[in-house]
Amino acid sequence: MAPHLDREGPLLPILHAVQANLGCVPESAVPVIAKRLNLTAAEVHGVVSFYHDFRKAPAGRHVVKICRAEACQSVGATALTERALERLGIGWGGTTPDGGVTVEPVYCLGLCACGPAAMVDGRVVGRLDEAKLDAILEEARA
Amino acid sequence: MTDGLTIYLPRDSAAKALGADEVAAALAREAETRGIELNLIRNGSRGMVWLEPLVEVERDGRRLAYGPVAPSDVPALLDGTLACHGTVEDIPFFARQTRLTFARCGLIDPLDLDAYRAHGGLVGLERAAGMTGAEIVEEVTESGLRGRGGAGFPAGIKWNTVLQAAGPRKYIVCNADEGDSGTFADRMIMEGDPFTLIEGMAIAGLGVGAEQGYVYLRSEYPDAIEVMNAAIRIAREAGVLGADVLGAGRAFDMEVRVGAGAYVCGEETSLLNSLEGKRGVVRAKPPLPAIEGLFGKPTVVNNVLTLATVPVIFEKGAAHYAGLGLGRSKGTMPIQIAGNVARGGLFETAFGMPLGELVHEVAGGTASGRPVKAVQVGGPLGAYMPPEKFDTPFAYEEFDGQGGLIGHAGVVVFDDTADMLALARFAMEFCAVESCGKCTPCRIGAVRGVETLDRIAEGDGAAVDLLADLCETMKDGSLCALGGFTPFPVMSALTHYPDDFAGQKEAAE
Ligand SMILES: Cc1cc2nc3c(=O)[nH]c(=O)nc-3n(C[C@H](O)[C@H](O)[C@H](O)COP(=O)(O)O)c2cc1C
Ligand code: SF4
Ligand code: FES
Ligand code: FES
Numbered sequence: 080m081a082p083h084l085d086r087e088g089p090l091l092p093i094l095h096a097v098q099a100n101l102g103c104v105p106e107s108a109v110p111v112i113a114k115r116l117n118l119t120a121a122e123v124h125g126v127v128s129f130y131h132d133f134r135k136a137p138a139g140r141h142v143v144k145i146c147r148a149e150a151c152q153s154v155g156a157t158a159l160t161e162r163a164l165e166r167l168g169i170g171w172g173g174t175t176p177d178g179g180v181t182v183e184p185v186y187c188l189g190l191c192a193c194g195p196a197a198m199v200d201g202r203v204v205g206r207l208d209e210a211k212l213d214a215i216l217e218e219a220r221a
Numbered sequence: 222m223t224d225g226l227t228i229y230l231p232r233d234s235a236a237k238a239l240g241a242d243e244v245a246a247a248l249a250r251e252a253e254t255r256g257i258e259l260n261l262i263r264n265g266s267r268g269m270v271w272l273e274p275l276v277e278v279e280r281d282g283r284r285l286a287y288g289p290v291a292p293s294d295v296p297a298l299l300d301g302t303l304a305c306h307g308t309v310e311d312i313p314f315f316a317r318q319t320r321l322t323f324a325r326c327g328l329i330d331p332l333d334l335d336a337y338r339a340h341g342g343l344v345g346l347e348r349a350a351g352m353t354g355a356e357i358v359e360e361v362t363e364s365g366l367r368g369r370g371g372a373g374f375p376a377g378i379k380w381n382t383v384l385q386a387a388g389p390r391k392y393i394v395c396n397a398d399e400g401d402s403g404t405f406a407d408r409m410i411m412e413g414d415p416f417t418l419i420e421g422m423a424i425a426g427l428g429v430g431a432e433q434g435y436v437y438l439r440s441e442y443p444d445a446i447e448v449m450n451a452a453i454r455i456a457r458e459a460g461v462l463g464a465d466v467l468g469a470g471r472a473f474d475m476e477v478r479v480g481a482g483a484y485v486c487g488e489e490t491s492l493l494n495s496l497e498g499k500r501g502v503v504r505a506k507p508p509l510p511a512i513e514g515l516f517g518k519p520t521v522v523n524n525v526l527t528l529a530t531v532p533v534i535f536e537k538g539a540a541h542y543a544g545l546g547l548g549r550s551k552g553t554m555p556i557q558i559a560g561n562v563a564r565g566g567l568f569e570t571a572f573g574m575p576l577g578e579l580v581h582e583v584a585g586g587t588a589s590g591r592p593v594k595a596v597q598v599g600g601p602l603g604a605y606m607p608p609e610k611f612d613t614p615f616a617y618e619e620f621d622g623q624g625g626l627i628g629h630a631g632v633v634v635f636d637d638t639a640d641m642l643a644l645a646r647f648a649m650e651f652c653a654v655e656s657c658g659k660c661t662p663c664r665i666g667a668v669r670g671v672e673t674l675d676r677i678a679e680g681d682g683a684a685v686d687l688l689a690d691l692c693e694t695m696k697d698g699s700l701c702a703l704g705g706f707t708p709f710p711v712m713s714a715l716t717h718y719p720d721d722f723a724g725q726k727e728a729a730e
Contacts, residue, residue: 087516088478090498095440095479116498129500130481132440144441148402148651149597149644150633153560154588157643186484186601186651188441189405190238191633192270192558192565201443205238 080115090116090126094133102137138181139174141219144198145207147184150191156207159195163212179220225258226299227279231327233266233412234444235405239289241274247292251299265413267309267327268567277309284308314564314583319545321537321553322530323406323569326413332451334459337416343461345535349424350469357428358384361531363539365551370396370487370524371599371628371702373550373617376531379521382511383429386519391431393422393473394496394515394522397438397445398480398487401600403559403631407525409567410555411438411445414529415452416461419475421528423466424535425521426473434475435515436525437492440482449477484601484655488701489522491657502657503701524629526555547573550616558584560597560633570615577611580634591636595718597644599628601651602706604713605641624713626706641718645711646674652707663704666695670711680724688715 083089083096093112097104104127113123127133145160164182167175174181190196193205199215230236230245245261252259267286269275275288276298286306287298297303309315309327320326329336337343349357362377383391395418399407410418422434438446453475456462464472478496480486486495490504493515514520530552534542542552550572556579558565563585580586580596587593595605604625606613613623620627635644649670656664670691676684692708699705715722 088496088498091478091481091495094481126498126500129502130483132480132482147647149601149647150403150560150631152644152647153633153635153639185441185482186655187400187402187404188234189399189408190235191403191405191560191631192562193235193239193273194560196238198441203234203238203444205235 080112084115090118090123094127094130098133103134106135138183139178141180141200142183143180143215143219144183144185144188146186146188146190146194146196148187148191150187151194151196154194156195159207159209159212162209163216166213167216175220177220180216225260226252227260227262229262229264229277229279229284230274231266231413232263232331232444233273233409234442235270235409236266236273236275237444239273240291243292244274244276244290244295247295251295255299257299262330264329265327265331266409266567267315268323268409269309269312269314269564270566271564272306272312275309286312314566314568317583318569319553319571320569321533321542322417322526322555323410323414323567324533325417326410329414331413331415331448332455334416334455334461337414341536342416342532343420343467345532346420346423346461346467348535349427350467350471352427354384354428354430357424360535360539361428364534364542365546365549366527366530366534366542367550367617368524369526369530369554369629371626373627376523376527379511379523380425380429382509383431383519383521386512388430388519390516390518391429392515392518392520393425393429393431393434393475393528394493394520395422395434395436395525395528396487396489396492396522397436397442397525398492399439399442399525399629400484400487401629401631403597403633404557404600404629405559406555406557406567406630408442408445410525410529411442412448415449416456417529417532418449418525419452419456419461421531422475423462423473424531425523425528427466427469427471429519429521431521432472432474434473435496436475436477437480437486437496438477439480446477446479453477484651485657485701485703488703491701492522493520500657502659505700526629545571547571547614547616548618550618554615554627554630556615556630556632558632558634561587561589561636562634563588572616573614575611576606576613576615576632577608579615579632580611584632584634587634587636589636589638591638593634594637594639595635595641595714597633597635597710598631599626600631601648602626602702602709603628603631604709605644605717606713607717609717624709626709641714641721642674642678645714646671646678648707648710649674652703656703657701660699660704662695662698663700663707666691666704667707670695670707677722677724682724685715685722
């Protein structure tokens with residue numbers, strides 16, 4: 080937290096740093112951050128809960144973000160992901176019972192000319208098909 | 222280094238998503254085996270995504286293009302036996318473009334400041350450094366440059382408001398939230414030619430008298446974040462940024478701030494709240510950000526492409542830029558062709574090309590080979606354009622006249638398997654997920670919209686009128702374009718594709 084305190088508008092950089100370290104922004108971190116920034120816990124909580132990126136609990140060992148947006152839909156993303164989620168037995172945002180993989184929706188990765196697109200732990204993947212997606216999910220759970 | 226073999230292979234994330242890093246590894250291995258001294262330059266993308274990874278091999282002073290290259294193609298590539306496209310400039314998709322904003326993208330290593338200079342970089346900033354703020358703003362005004370983030374507001378007018386506003390503290394904020402589906406030009410320029418954006422922001426800073434800039438960059442773009450951060454460090458070390466920009470005696474510095482996955486934070490006032498560390502709720506206007514923006518100070522908020530186009534305007538002159546285009550849409554637009562297309566990618570051209578020419582001739586129709594059913598232009602808030610509207614010239618007023626918008630110039634093509642009711646439902650669902658929550662018509666209306674579309678899907682024909690009413694309410698009662706424009710994709714789908722809304726029950730009978 081310390082390196083960010085002197086910056087203008089430090090809250091988002093701090094929240095990103097907390098999540099990078101702990102895998103989430105736990106409820107217990109909120110009052111600590113609030114105190115250092117002279118904010119109320121309610122204010123900080125309001126910010127944390129506004130943004131899709133910040134998690135309350137850590138994700139699975141691997142995070143697979145799959146694009147749900149229009150350009151990817153135009154090349155079959157919807158059926159592809161529905162099938163994958165069904166096979167994993169989870170919904171959007173869910174984590175497999177073995178804790179191996181969390182699947183999250185994302186609305187565009189800027190890979191719209193090579194969709195369906197996904198991001199696996201920060202690594203981009205384009206032109207997904209059933210075989211590619213199955214392999215990614217298998218590998219993530221291994 | 223010149224003794225070895227020079228090969229260009231993009232580090233752009235679309236190229237990576239299609240295997241560029243694997244090709245790089247294969248190249249390194251094969252070169253080592255053959256005892257070739259390999260000079261591998263990880264450049265930006267030349268924009269022909271269907272050919273990525275597109276590899277260029279330097280032979281006799283020419284850059285010969287190959288692609289898409291798989292790791293298994295590498296031996297043939299080095300033997301010179303792999304099928305070649307000629308040079309990139311020979312490829313028709315590239316040859317018919319007018320590249321100004323993207324002139325350098327893909328030509329050079331994005332982090333090589335010397336190469337940047339060698340290709341015309343910093344000429345614009347050097348010129349601006351010798352001008353007064355008022356002269357800089359006047360140059361932008363004369364170029365006719367309009368905001369590339371969506372609304373198309375004249376950049377010069379916005380800059381002038383900030384110039385006139387009382388200082389001393391002012392800001393340049395670059396909107397790099399690029400949330401629209403079908404768009405990736407901001408990402409490409411940040412990954413492929415980041416110094417252009419830095420130079421554009423520095424010119425803006427000198428112009429309006431701002432010494433601090435922020436790039437609000439979406440978290441979904443980790444590669445762009447990495448390149449931008451590195452480029453800013455290099456620019457600072459070289460004196461392009463800092464207390465004395467290019468020795469002009471004026472200060473400008475900048476940093477990247479990472480978003481947190483909220484589409485609405487692309488809206489400029491929501492973005493400013495987010496930068497301040499608040500919830501990304503939309504602010505009512507007035508006050509304009511140009512007068513009371515970041516931390517209440519006068520602020521220029523411009524899209525990546527708007528700012529990245531400024532250097533070439535100063536390099537070639539406002540008149541050159543304004544000489545291109547159609548009507549009040551001056552200059553060129555980096556159009557992003559996406560979705561179900563044979564040839565997707567970045568296509569920069571002067572405003573005015575008919576939509577149908579883009580879809581059929583440039584993009585080669587659908588990837589599936591099936592007929593084109595609809596084209597969504599301008600992101601998730603843009604209308605679905607049917608083939609009957611394909612003669613519409615790609616320009617602000619012309620699209621507006623057809624009930625559409627060009628927005629950030631994403632063009633998403635759908636073939637005849639597209640289910641327009643499902644797409645309309647998605648538009649409402651997206652609005653519900655991403656609403657900042659400030660207005661009832663947006664927050665609640667979008668949820669009702671999803672329910673109403675589900676009723677229509679179940680065959681409740683009466684719900685169609687309800688949907689139209691709901692869209693009217695959202696249009697009239699929303700503070701920003703998320704709630705206000707979601708009716709465009711919904712109503713255009715309903716109007717142009719009524720059969721898709723006839724209901725499954727009726728269709729089955
Ligand atoms: C919901 C919503 C999302 C937006 N997203 C973006 C965005 O991602 N990038 C962008 O540059 N402008 C976006 N805009 C437009 C901005 O509000 C603003 O007009 C723009 O940043 C101004 O810069 P420009 O004049 O250079 O286009 C969005 C607007 C709305 C209503
Ligand atoms: S229209 Fe929606 S997103 Fe825009 S200000 Fe209102 S509630 Fe927020
Ligand atoms: S729509 Fe999926 S990457 Fe852009
Ligand atoms: S702000 Fe309350 S309805 Fe729009």
